[in-house]
Amino acid sequence: MSIAPPNKLQAYRASVLHFHADPAFTPDAYSWHEDGLLIVDGDKVHAAGDYATLAPALPEGVTVHDYRGKLIVPGFIDTHLHFPQTDMIASPAPGLLPWLETYTFPTERQFGDHAHGREVAEFFLDELLRCGTTTAMVYCTVHKESVDAFFEASEARNLRMVAGKILMDRHCPEFLCDSAEGGARESEDLIRKWHKRGRSLYAITPRFAPTSSEAQLALAGELAAAYPDTFIQTHVSENHAECDWVRELYPKSRSYLDVYDSHGLMRQRSMFGHCIWLDDADFARMAATGAAAAICPTSNFFLGSGLFDFERADAARVNLSLATDVGGGTSFSMLQTMNEAYKVARLKGSYLPAARMFYLATLGAARSMQLEGSIGSFAPGTEADFIVLDPACTPLLARRTERCANLEELLFVLALLGDDRAVSATFAAGRKVHERLPA
Numbered sequence: 518m519s520i521a522p523p524n525k526l527q528a529y530r531a532s533v534l535h536f537h538a539d540p541a542f543t544p545d546a547y548s549w550h551e552d553g554l555l556i557v558d559g560d561k562v563h564a565a566g567d568y569a570t571l572a573p574a575l576p577e578g579v580t581v582h583d584y585r586g587k588l589i590v591p592g593f594i595d596t597h598l599h600f601p602q603t604d605m606i607a608s609p610a611p612g613l614l615p616w617l618e619t620y621t622f623p624t625e626r627q628f629g630d631h632a633h634g635r636e637v638a639e640f641f642l643d644e645l646l647r648c649g650t651t652t653a654m655v656y657c658t659v660h661k662e663s664v665d666a667f668f669e670a671s672e673a674r675n676l677r678m679v680a681g682k683i684l685m686d687r688h689c690p691e692f693l694c695d696s697a698e699g700g701a702r703e704s705e706d707l708i709r710k711w712h713k714r715g716r717s718l719y720a721i722t723p724r725f726a727p728t729s730s731e732a733q734l735a736l737a738g739e740l741a742a743a744y745p746d747t748f749i750q751t752h753v754s755e756n757h758a759e760c761d762w763v764r765e766l767y768p769k770s771r772s773y774l775d776v777y778d779s780h781g782l783m784r785q786r787s788m789f790g791h792c793i794w795l796d797d798a799d800f801a802r803m804a805a806t807g808a809a810a811a812i813c814p815t816s817n818f819f820l821g822s823g824l825f826d827f828e829r830a831d832a833a834r835v836n837l838s839l840a841t842d843v844g845g846g847t848s849f850s851m852l853q854t855m856n857e858a859y860k861v862a863r864l865k866g867s868y869l870p871a872a873r874m875f876y877l878a879t880l881g882a883a884r885s886m887q888l889e890g891s892i893g894s895f896a897p898g899t900e901a902d903f904i905v906l907d908p909a910c911t912p913l914l915a916r917r918t919e920r921c922a923n924l925e926e927l928l929f930v931l932a933l934l935g936d937d938r939a940v941s942a943t944f945a946a947g948r949k950v951h952e953r954l955p956a
């Protein structure tokens with residue numbers, strides 16, 4: 518099924534911000550148009566710039582949607598979360614492994630039922646769009662039905678989404694166990710069915726090293742080599758008990774990350790969730806292979822996993838992105854995720870400017886996923902996924918943002934105090950897919 522894009526030029530007047538480089542390493546990394554205009558041609562970006570420059574050249578009859586007082590940025594990109602965990606968000610447990618046993622596995626059991634998966638997927642996508650997230654890298658469950666349910670729902674809304682079936686053939690309840698060969702076969706069937714169909718993209722998804730046999734990881738690596746433009750997603754070095762377990766299970770590996778490396782799972786388009794306890798050699802390997810880190814601060818605080826080390830990752834020039842990790846994460850909002858990422862950096866003795874956080878949630882994520890030509894900025898010809906942020910959406914935000922002296926301060930206040938309420942509207946491929954109703 519495909520949705521026809523709006524077939525004529527649409528223009529949106531607001532403050533417009535997007536990035537063309539990482540502000541941590543490049544001065545003048547963004548374009549900022551205080552009185553700006555975003556011009557969309559069907560489902561693609563036509564131009565972004567100053568209103569005064571672009572408006573006179575607009576053809577006669579083009580509607581200019583007036584969002585003055587608001588801020589348009591590219592749709593947020595969440596590089597790691599689990600749609601089947603929507604209904605168990607905020608479930609307490611003393612750490613990752615008991616949380617998986619007690620809540621996650623029983624919840625994921627229900628996703629062999631396609632109708633259940635579809636119902637949860639619809640709610641999940643509503644929630645993402647309410648929070649301004651237009652692209653996500655999504656874990657389904659071990660059931661192929663859960664992948665069909667997810668992609669059917671995202672395709673019906675014409676969203677740029679990445680998702681995959683979990684591979685898990687040991688150390689899990691029998692009702693969630695696949696086999697090395699069966700999991701690889703089902704993954705390949707799903708790649709053929711969904712990868713690059715419309716805006717859908719497939720991610721080969723071994724859950725994490727403890728729940729996959731070496732045979733399963735090897736087959737996942739073979740699949741990744743056979744389909745080099747698919748994605749790979751997994752968890753690495755999240756929690757001490759998990760890291761100890763991996764050392765026991767894979768005594769010959771130099772490190773946890775090396776388990777994946779030695780099975781052909783590190784390459785461009787490999788997205789590693791958490792990356793908390795990596796050493797310098799691991800970070801160097803991430804950078805050398807073009808793999809990327811999905812940093813999950815709300816989840817890491819919630820499960821008490823640890824603090825991501827931005828400074829060491831930056832020293833190695835690793836591709837970085839931010840992620841909610843719902844349901845380990847406690848919010849669907851990338852603004853709330855920035856809020857917690859900022860505190861992670863402070864607790865590690867480093868500093869994360871707001872402009873960097875907005876970069877990581879847009880172009881930085883797109884680059885990490887090798888999707889820079891499609892999403893993450895307003896470069897002409899990219900897909901028109903964008904959001905309208907309201908700096909005055911609550912009395913407190915209105916009062917505080919009125920007093921902001923510059924753009925960095927405005928972005929910082931939005932990140933620290935904002936959430937779904939700050940998202941006035943969300944557009945995907947040029948169509949409005951969410952509009953916040955007045956309270």
Ligand code: GUN
Nearest residue numbers: 621724725752816842845
């Ligand atoms: N490690 C393996 N599975 C999971 C999961 O579902 N959530 C988190 N946060 N970590 C994991």
Ligand code: ZN
Nearest residue numbers: 598752790842
């Ligand atoms: Zn996760």
